[in-house]
Amino acid sequence: MSWTLRQLAELTGAEARGNADLVVHRPVDVDAEDPAGVAFCERRAHLDRSIGVGAVIVPPELSAGDRPHLVVAQPRAAFQRILENYHRPPALPPGRHPTAVLHESASIDPTVRIGPFVVVESGARIAAGVQLAAFCYIGADCVVGEDTAVHPRVTLYRDVSVGRRCILHSGVVLGADGFGFRPVEGRYVKVPHVGRVSIADDVEIGAGSAVDRATVGVTSVGARTKIDNLVQIGHNVQLGEDCVISGQTGIGGSARIGDRVRLGGQAGVADHVRIADDVSVGAGSKVHAHLREPGTYWGLPARPFAQASRINALLPRLADLVERVRHLERRRP
Numbered sequence: 001m002s003w004t005l006r007q008l009a010e011l012t013g014a015e016a017r018g019n020a021d022l023v024v025h026r027p028v029d030v031d032a033e034d035p036a037g038v039a040f041c042e043r044r045a046h047l048d049r050s051i052g053v054g055a056v057i058v059p060p061e062l063s064a065g066d067r068p069h070l071v072v073a074q075p076r077a078a079f080q081r082i083l084e085n086y087h088r089p090p091a092l093p094p095g096r097h098p099t100a101v102l103h104e105s106a107s108i109d110p111t112v113r114i115g116p117f118v119v120v121e122s123g124a125r126i127a128a129g130v131q132l133a134a135f136c137y138i139g140a141d142c143v144v145g146e147d148t149a150v151h152p153r154v155t156l157y158r159d160v161s162v163g164r165r166c167i168l169h170s171g172v173v174l175g176a177d178g179f180g181f182r183p184v185e186g187r188y189v190k191v192p193h194v195g196r197v198s199i200a201d202d203v204e205i206g207a208g209s210a211v212d213r214a215t216v217g218v219t220s221v222g223a224r225t226k227i228d229n230l231v232q233i234g235h236n237v238q239l240g241e242d243c244v245i246s247g248q249t250g251i252g253g254s255a256r257i258g259d260r261v262r263l264g265g266q267a268g269v270a271d272h273v274r275i276a277d278d279v280s281v282g283a284g285s286k287v288h289a290h291l292r293e294p295g296t297y298w299g300l301p302a303r304p305f306a307q308a309s310r311i312n313a314l315l316p317r318l319a320d321l322v323e324r325v326r327h328l329e330r331r332r333p
Contacts, residue, residue, distance in 0.1 A: 001086055002023050002024065003023070004023055005019065005020045005021070005024060005055055005070065006020040006021065008038065008055075008070060008082065009070055011082065012070065012078035012082065013072060013078070014057065014071055014078055015070065015072070017068070017069055018067055020068075022054060022055055026086065027079060027082050027083055030046045030053065031052075032052060033052035034053060035052070035053075036054050037055075038054065038070075038079075038082065040058075040078065040079035041057065041058050041062065041075065042058075042075055042076065043062070047064060055068040055069055056069045056070070057069065057071075057072060057075040059071070059072070059073060060073065089149065092133055095114070096113075097114055097134075099116045100115070100116070100117065100120070101117075101119045102114070102118075102120045103121050103122040103124070105122045105123055106120045106125070106126070106138075107124070108124075108126045109128040109130070111128045111129055112126050112128070112130045113131045114132045115131075115132060115133045115135075115136070116134045117135050118132045118134070118136045118137075118138075119136070120138045121137075121138060121139050121141075121142075122140050122141075123140050124138050124140065124142045125142070125144070126144045127144060127148075130145075130147065130149075130150065131148075131150060132144075132150045133151050133154075134153075136150050136151075136152065136155075137155045137156065138150075139157045139158040139175065140158040141158055142156045142159065142162075143160075143161040143162065144156075145162055145164035145165070146164045147164060147165045148164065148166040148167070148168070149168070150168045151167075151172075151207075153171055154170065154171070154173075155173045155176075156175060157173075157176055157197075157213065158175065159175065159196040159213075160174045160196065160198075160199075161196070161197070161198050162174070162199045162203075163201035163202070164201045165202050166199060166202065166203045167205070168205050169204075169229070170207045171207050172207070172208070173210045174205075174211050175196070175197045175211070175212075177212065178193050178213060178219075178234055178236070179234065179235070180253070191215060193214065193215050194216060195213055195215055195216045195218055195236070196213060196218050197212075197214070198220045198221070199211070199221045200224075200241070202224045203224065203225050203227070205221075205227045205231075206228045206229035206231065207229045208230045209227055209228070209229060210231075210233065211237075212232075212237075214235050215253075217236060219233065219235055220237075221233070222239055222242070223241045223242070225240070225243040225244070226243070226244050226245070227245045228245060228246045228247040230247050230248050231246075231250070232249070232251065233251045234254070234271070235254070236254040237253065237257070238255075238257065240258045240259035240260070240277070241259045241260070242259055243261045245262075246265040246267070246283065247266075248265055249266065249267045249269075250268050252269055252270045252271035252272070253271045254271055256274045256275070257275045258279065259277045260277055260278050261277070261278070261280070262279075263281045264282045264283030265283045266283060266284045267283065267284065267287070268286045269287045273287055273289065273290060273291075274290040274291070275287065275290070276293060278294035279291050279293075279294055279295065280295070280296045280297070281298070282296070282297065282298035282299070282308075285298050285300065285301075288301045288302075289301065
């Protein structure tokens with residue numbers, strides 16, 4: 001792909017300065033050595049590092065001198081517009097690959113693109129515009145909504161519904177049994193999981209992540225929520241809308257998580273915990289009790305950020321403080 005700087009200005013609503021006929025082939029990082037690349041620079045430090053890049057996108061208050069550049073109020077948003085036009089999703093040709101195994105009772109829209117060795121079981125319903133890449137498995141009575149992209153080796157067990165315009169990256173597993181066992185006479189007996197999984201519209205789930213089937217009822221993920229790679233969502237979890245769940249996070253069974261919640265990488269949420277709307281939980285934090293108020297929480301266990309920061313600052317001094325207390329106690333009459 002290629003654009004002139006002038007064409008990029010039209011695409012992004014920016015003003016082209018310098019050589020407007022410069023040809024740019026790709027978006028790049030500010031540190032790239034690429035005279036055919038374009039990067040965005042929001043600060044002077046970024047601009048100083050971008051000397052090897054052919055063209056840059058800067059805000060009005062940042063001067064790029066005579067270099068070819070675009071001037072726009074929001075460089076990051078302009079760069080995203082370029083990324084959207086440059087993005088090349090994995091090619092999946094129209095039609096159905098001859099190796100696909102499709103049950104005769106499945107309802108599959110004629111526009112669905114089906115790759116090699118896909119399996120669609122009985123009663124499944126696949127809507128218009130869906131793409132099922134190689135080695136996907138769509139279980140019995142599943143529903144996949146319009147324009148959803150299912151990448152290679154995704155598995156949907158039975159009774160899983162996925163909304164419209166979702167993206168399921170490679171290795172996603174929806175609807176496996178939850179981790180439910182009951183101790184009986186010194187051994188663990190499996191608890192049957194007969195519920196289902198429901199994924200709302202515009203959800204994206206990263207590679208290798210899993211959403212477990214409910215014991216009874218439903219495990220649900222709200223609209224527009226974004227889930228990173230290697231995330232575990234337990235049985236009967238209710239995850240709200242517009243949430244962001246970072247990689248290696250685990251959410252225990254029956255947790256209730258509100259809207260616009262953000263969980264940092266490797267965060268953990270215990271079973272049955274409630275998290276209110278508009279809560280942010282820092283990376284590595286562990287939520288063992290309900291978080292009932294909006295705000296930022298951090299630590300083990302997760303506490304309000306200001307309190308957790310004070311505790312963290314005192315920890316290196318803890319041994320000294322203990323010794324001082326012991327010394328004072330010894331001096332008491």
